[in-house]
Amino acid sequence: MQLETYISDLLYRYDCVAIPEFGAFLTNRVSAKVHETTNSFYPPKKVLSFNEQLQHNDGLLSSYIAEVEKIPYEVAVQKISKHVKSIKSYLVEGETITFQNIGDLMLNNEGKIIFEPSYHINYLTDAFGLTQFVSPSVSREAHKEKVEAIEKVIPLTITPEKRKSRPYLKYAAIAVVALTLGGFAASNYYVNQIESQNKIAQEKANEQLDTKVQEATFVISNPLPAATLTVDKQVGIYHIVAGAYRVEANSDKKVKQLQDLGFKARTIGENKYGLHEVVYSTFDTAEEALKELRQIRINHNPDAWLLVKELN
Known part of the structure; x- marks a missing residue:
């Protein structure tokens, strides 16, 4: 073989x-x-x-x-x-x-x-x-190093441009700056006035909202108790199989019997033969699954076996 x-x-x-x-x-x-x-x-x-x-x-x-x-x-x-x-x-x-x-x-x-x-x-x-x-080695061009090398060989000099003095342009520039500053001052004053009016209106709206909320306040004399649900979701790919059934109702009955015995039993769907598989429990590691399988075979079901399958 x-x-x-x-x-x-x-x-x-x-x-x-x-x-x-x-x-x-x-x-x-x-x-x-x-x-x-x-x-x-x-x-x-x-x-x-x-x-x-x-x-x-x-x-x-x-x-x-x-x-x-x-x-x-x-x-x-x-x-x-x-x-x-x-x-x-x-x-x-x-x-x-x-x-x-x-x-x-x-x-x-x-x-x-x-x-x-x-x-x-x-x-x-x-x-x-x-x-x-x-893969062949990727060659990268060092452009910066080439530019620095060129600058060392051919130094670059900047010659300042000579212009004739024009005094009237200086006064024109001063006038533009003055007008700009005046425009900014007027704009800031207008914006501050708008923000002040908005703040007053917002405070009035908040006062009216508080009044309406106080008028609509009510008390529940008998509140419902809080409900806490605990969901135990089994994860893992190692499943200890208890059996497979052609009729789904029989698999559900088997799950109920195993759960009454304390096992985390459930169904994991149909196998390739169309049978509904029932498992005792599911584990993350093979060591844990094999340890539990050994106890189940000794104390409960000698025909139980381990299925390694990733569920959707």
Whole structure:
């Protein structure tokens, strides 16, 4: 079984793909970057990592294999378990396991799995078609430096213009200034008069408005109590699925039963098969979701599974 092919398919759509009893491949979004030295432009991408602690079966990989190979879910789980045992035996013998388009796995001196990711494929679908490229350096002309260099070689001198003295022009200029000052004084006096009249009118209008407000004042003897609503909105992409129902009324009934048991249950819409999915709760991180899934399987429903999906 080409396990890496199924994992590679799921990494395009999900941020966490767990292999039961082995570990999980995680993806982390990285923004586009520019290397200043080489002028290389790198598109945004998903960076792969491996967490050996996440070994619980969330149902994602098993369900996908069962769907693709048209086999029962239990058979898919058994095939994964057999393949994992084979991988572990090779690692113990000191061999390096290569997952095509994902990376290499090996054991260190302490018996821990070391993962070296592959950079051949970008699993970020938003960056489809974008590749790395190198741009030539942009040359900018230093115009200021050129002008300063020219001024040093050819100094510029300004010769003042000689004009004949005309005394009558001086008196004409004095007359224009006097008329201008007089116009400004008259204008300021007129503006001040207008502002004064506006202020008096505004004060009268305010007095009349206060009188009307006082006459219209009334008291409510029995005011209605203030109502406080608390809305608990669940956010996240990790959903613990309780079941899926063909009839919507049955899914609503299941939600009510789970809510009576203390779960933050709700419906998240229809899946691709037209079934109404009911979840126990929704979480922001895979760690929180897997921890809650473990408790639900032990204490309530051993068939519960984890769905990684971004809701609209």
